[in-house]
Amino acid sequence: MLTLAWDNAVTLAAALLIGLVTARWAFPRRAPAADKTEDEAQP
Amino acid sequence: MTRSMSRWIKLPIGLAAALLAGWLSFGPLGRGEAFAARIEADIRRMLTTIETPGPIGVQVERAPLARVVTLTGRLGQYEREQLLIRGETGLNGLVASRPGVGGVRWANEPAGRVVPMLAELLAMAALAWAVGLGLGWLLSRRKRREGYL
Numbered sequence: 298m299l300t301l302a303w304d305n306a307v308t309l310a311a312a313l314l315i316g317l318v319t320a321r322w323a324f325p326r327r328a329p330a331a332d333k334t335e336d337e338a339q340p
Numbered sequence: 341m342t343r344s345m346s347r348w349i350k351l352p353i354g355l356a357a358a359l360l361a362g363w364l365s366f367g368p369l370g371r372g373e374a375f376a377a378r379i380e381a382d383i384r385r386m387l388t389t390i391e392t393p394g395p396i397g398v399q400v401e402r403a404p405l406a407r408v409v410t411l412t413g414r415l416g417q418y419e420r421e422q423l424l425i426r427g428e429t430g431l432n433g434l435v436a437s438r439p440g441v442g443g444v445r446w447a448n449e450p451a452g453r454v455v456p457m458l459a460e461l462l463a464m465a466a467l468a469w470a471v472g473l474g475l476g477w478l479l480s481r482r483k484r485r486e487g488y489l
Contacts (some may be wrong), residue, residue, distance in 0.1 A: 298442070298460065300439040300440040301375065301407065301457065301460060301461065301464075302441075302464055303439060304371065304375050304390060304435060304440075305362075305365060305366075305371060305372060305461055305464070307365075308362055308365040308366075308371070308461070308465065309464055309468040310468070311361045312358035312361055312464075312465040312466075312468035312469045312472065313468040313469065313471055313472035313475075314472060315354055315357050315358040315361065315364060315469055315472065316354065316358065316468065316469040316470060316471060316472020316473040316474075316475070316476060317356075317472040317473070317475060317476040317479075318354070318358075318472075318476070319350065319351060319353075319354025319469070319472070319473055319476065320472070320473045320475070320476020320477045320479075321476055321480065322354070323347035323350040323351055323354070324347065324352050324476070324477050324480045324481075325480070326480055340342075
């Protein structure tokens with residue numbers, strides 16, 4: 298299993314990166330109250 | 341309508357992208373087949389260094405592609421499972437100790453449960469994605485807190 302993981306290290310690194318990007322997309326940084334985004338301004 | 345996408349839709353999309361990357365690498369880019377061929381070559385090379393009563397055939401499971409090695413040849417149960425060869429118990433133990441091998445069976449034995457290599461890789465890709473997601477979530481939380489200081 299470890300050999301398979303090592304052999305596919307680049308693919309797994311890509312999956313990890315996709316996870317990071319997904320987190321940034323799904324859990325965006327909340328902007329300060331003064332300049333709320335359009336999404337947050339909605340009720 | 342500019343209503344943003346829910347995070348419960350974004351998360352499955354991200355996971356699907358990670359799984360797609362895993363599948364592309366394994367199938368269309370040929371890494372799965374190359375891995376199986378490497379295991380076969382490694383075992384064949386190893387078999388040339390030990391004495392066997394006759395030729396031993398080596399075949400990595402291809403339907404589905406799995407880390408299970410099927411051996412063929414005239415070898416008794418004792419040589420297969422008990423004879424000590426280089427500290428391993430039988431040829432089965434010796435082959436199973438090679439890197440990347442998940443299981444060993446003989447062609448005349450009934451096939452057991454086989455975990456496809458693709459399933460293993462996709463499970464690892466999903467885990468890597470989850471780790472990345474967790475890291476990203478932690479980083480976004482930290483930055484958010486810093487913003488309010």
